[in-house]
Amino acid sequence: MSDLFSYNILDNDVEHISELQILIVDDESSDLSYYSAILSGLCTISFATDSATAMSMCVSDNPPDLILCDVLMPDQTGFEFCQELKSQPFTKDIPVIFLSSLNALEDKLEGFSTGGIDYIVKPVPQGEIVQRITTHLNIILERKKLEFYSYRDAVTKVANRRIYEYVFTKEWQNCIRYEEMFSLIMLDIDKFKSYNTFYGHVAGDEVLMLVAQQLEQFGRRSNDLFARIGGEEFVLLLPTCQSEGASQIAQRMIEAVNMLSIPHSESPSKFLTISAGVATMLPEANIEQGCLFNFADNALFKAKQKGGNQICVSDHTRIPKSFITNGHVARERRTKQQGSTQRVGQRR
Numbered sequence: 041m042s043d044l045f046s047y048n049i050l051d052n053d054v055e056h057i058s059e060l061q062i063l064i065v066d067d068e069s070s071d072l073s074y075y076s077a078i079l080s081g082l083c084t085i086s087f088a089t090d091s092a093t094a095m096s097m098c099v100s101d102n103p104p105d106l107i108l109c110d111v112l113m114p115d116q117t118g119f120e121f122c123q124e125l126k127s128q129p130f131t132k133d134i135p136v137i138f139l140s141s142l143n144a145l146e147d148k149l150e151g152f153s154t155g156g157i158d159y160i161v162k163p164v165p166q167g168e169i170v171q172r173i174t175t176h177l178n179i180i181l182e183r184k185k186l187e188f189y190s191y192r193d194a195v196t197k198v199a200n201r202r203i204y205e206y207v208f209t210k211e212w213q214n215c216i217r218y219e220e221m222f223s224l225i226m227l228d229i230d231k232f233k234s235y236n237t238f239y240g241h242v243a244g245d246e247v248l249m250l251v252a253q254q255l256e257q258f259g260r261r262s263n264d265l266f267a268r269i270g271g272e273e274f275v276l277l278l279p280t281c282q283s284e285g286a287s288q289i290a291q292r293m294i295e296a297v298n299m300l301s302i303p304h305s306e307s308p309s310k311f312l313t314i315s316a317g318v319a320t321m322l323p324e325a326n327i328e329q330g331c332l333f334n335f336a337d338n339a340l341f342k343a344k345q346k347g348g349n350q351i352c353v354s355d356h357t358r359i360p361k362s363f364i365t366n367g368h369v370a371r372e373r374r375t376k377q378q379g380s381t382q383r384v385g386q387r388r
């Protein structure tokens with residue numbers, strides 16, 4: 041699985057190659073204008089005349105889907121730029137095609153060995169470059185569609201359990217490292233079984249989608265993740281979030297579903313509602329992440345027991361033994377102040 045920093049891969053809902061973006065990197069402005077004009081009929085074209093600018097575009101919120109890169113450039117060669125790109129987790133999956141007047145076999149082989157997916161020798165006839173780039177864009181499009189569906193739940197289109205598990209593990213590790221609190225909100229639609237029975241499964245699916253899309257917007261920070269993890273169960277992961285903040289968000293989520301005013305004749309309020317369990321803890325290297333989930337799940341259970349349409353915050357005071365791992369528990373922590381790695385934990 042690619043590194044999903046900021047998880048913006050979940051936004052890649054593209055249907056046509058015209059929605060893709062090519063970045064052309066070339067220090068020759070005449071070449072830039074020529075190839076930009078030729079390829080502008082295919083998709084959005086952006087350009088950079090040096091590799092530093094290109095790199096900043098690649099780590100931006102709107103990275104290119106394909107890079108066409110010259111080889112001979114003053115600050116850094118195209119090969120060096122490509123190598124750097126491939127070494128960074130946020131940019132390593134951006135495909136690079138070299139576009140160069142260097143025609144020797146060893147140059148082409150170096151291009152491929154640094155991670156390029158193709159090597160086109162300049163000057164190249166207009167018809168040929170358009171066809172070749174179109175082929176690459178179609179492959180990129182298919183890959184993006186596959187990625188999109190492999191990370192999304194088929195009914196609600198929000199993140200699925202697979203990505204939830206990946207992100208949970210990754211963020212748990214980050215919170216251990218930076219000694220940050222981690223909050224988890226577990227949400228469940230109230231009386232959903234009777235909703236299905238009364239209104240039918242098709243209506244049930246529609247409601248799942250409506251509720252999920254209403255709740256997804258509460259994962260606002262780049263490392264937050266909202267996911268559907270089961271039938272009518274959802275989770276909002278809130279790394280580096282304190283208990284108070286998480287409780288406020290959970291309360292707003294409950295209100296957001298109330299505001300949808302979805303009729304539910306079998307519900308006490310006559311409208312569809314949800315319940316939420318909130319848990320917050322400081323992740324530690326010898327505690328399994330399932331512990332946080334378990335706390336939130338227990339809190340959710342209490343919210344349901346109290347009649348639903350409300351939040352309950354976990355009041356756990358100790359970590360159950362079943363979530364404490366055995367053996368060596370020393371931790372390496374990189375403290376913000378020190379900026380260096382330090383052993384701080386010992387046997388608990």
Ligand SMILES: Nc1nc2c(ncn2[C@@H]2O[C@H](COP(=O)(O)OP(=O)(O)OP(=O)(O)O)[C@@H](O)[C@H]2O)c(=O)[nH]1
Pocket residue numbers: 195228229230231232233234236240241242243244245248270271272344348
């Ligand atoms: N329409 C639809 N229903 C689903 C889907 N996945 C699970 N369900 C239904 O969700 C219902 C969950 O029922 P329960 O776990 O008993 O929960 P509940 O009725 O909401 O009860 P409380 O949570 O205690 O309020 C079951 O009837 C499932 O069939 C789905 O993808 N689509």
